[in-house]
Amino acid sequence: MNSQPPSKIPEEFAASAGYMLNQTAQVIAEMVTEALKPLKLAPQEYGVMRVISISGPVSQQTFADRYNIDRTMVTGLVDGLEKRGYVDRQRSTTDRRVNLMHLTPLGKRALTQAVRSVKKAQAEFLAPLTDEEWEATRLSLVKLLEAHRPI
Amino acid sequence: MNSQPPSKIPEEFAASAGYMLNQTAQVIAEMVTEALKPLKLAPQEYGVMRVISISGPVSQQTFADRYNIDRTMVTGLVDGLEKRGYVDRQRSTTDRRVNLMHLTPLGKRALTQAVRSVKKAQAEFLAPLTDEEWEATRLSLVKLLEAHRPI
DNA sequence: TATTGTTATACTCTATAACTATA
DNA sequence: TATAGTTATAGAGTATAACAATA
Numbered sequence A, B: 001m002n003s004q005p006p007s008k009i010p011e012e013f014a015a016s017a018g019y020m021l022n023q024t025a026q027v028i029a030e031m032v033t034e035a036l037k038p039l040k041l042a043p044q045e046y047g048v049m050r051v052i053s054i055s056g057p058v059s060q061q062t063f064a065d066r067y068n069i070d071r072t073m074v075t076g077l078v079d080g081l082e083k084r085g086y087v088d089r090q091r092s093t094t095d096r097r098v099n100l101m102h103l104t105p106l107g108k109r110a111l112t113q114a115v116r117s118v119k120k121a122q123a124e125f126l127a128p129l130t131d132e133e134w135e136a137t138r139l140s141l142v143k144l145l146e147a148h149r150p151i
Numbered sequence C: 001t002a003t004t005g006t007t008a009t010a011c012t013c014t015a016t017a018a019c020t021a022t023a
Numbered sequence D: 001t002a003t004a005g006t007t008a009t010a011g012a013g014t015a016t017a018a019c020a021a022t023a
Helices: A017-039 A043-055 A060-067 A071-083 A105-126 A131-148 B017-039 B043-055 B060-067 B071-083 B105-126 B131-148
Strands: A087-091 A099-103 B087-091 B099-103
Touching (some): A017 A043, A017 B131, A043 A071, A043 A105, A060 A099, A099 A105, A105 B131, B017 B105, B043 B071
């Protein structure tokens, strides 16, 4: 959707890992935020639902660890999702301190839509790269993250 | 400095451009922030000084554009740097609305140190990759950024 | 009229600590 | 004692609008 001819980034910036990663992360974050806006989902709310759907019912603490945010933030996220009927909390029977978050059928349907929108945004974001280029980039990012942030 | 064996990122997350870029960007941002802390420089302050040193005296608006922040934020950044004697504002003679930001000799010395620290942090961050892997990754990021954020 | 820089305001985000209930 | 979740508070960061000076 960008019809202007792309201009060159000064090489000193292009050489900076911090600048390049932060700027590109900001671009995709904006695109995903926009993609989720019609569904009235914030990126972090989408994150909650994705984590549940992928990893099965998880505790709020587990989600906080995975997204590297504080557990005090998760309370409000789940509140909002529960109010909309997308998620519910169920006390763990094996450790009754723990709230296991579950996707409701309504939440599953909303998530299906959201995943579709996010995938579309991601495809648009990655369009300038060949599949091979992105795959190589992705693998490097995985290496970096696994080395520096073991879960 | 990470002696634990790195654990696997679930493939659904590893497949997500948004998740991977945001998480890796967060890691490098934290490392750079730490590296600059002894010099009492915030990453954005470092950014101001780098931009001036690379692009020559620039207006506050130009910096805001390059780092994708609002110009109202720049005022405070420059205030702090000016107070420490690292930067000064000079009214442009050709357009007297514009403040051109200059590095002072003291600022130049501080920046030299800061660049050294940031480069060290970056090298540590990139250590898990071969030079070729990072170069390929970097080029992909440049493509993405030039396509989506023409300056 | 539009743009640069400044200021003030309000809002959002996040970090911290304290509390409860469990383990 | 330690952990999961909640709540309240304060602080940082940011967005917005309005203004003066200049184009």
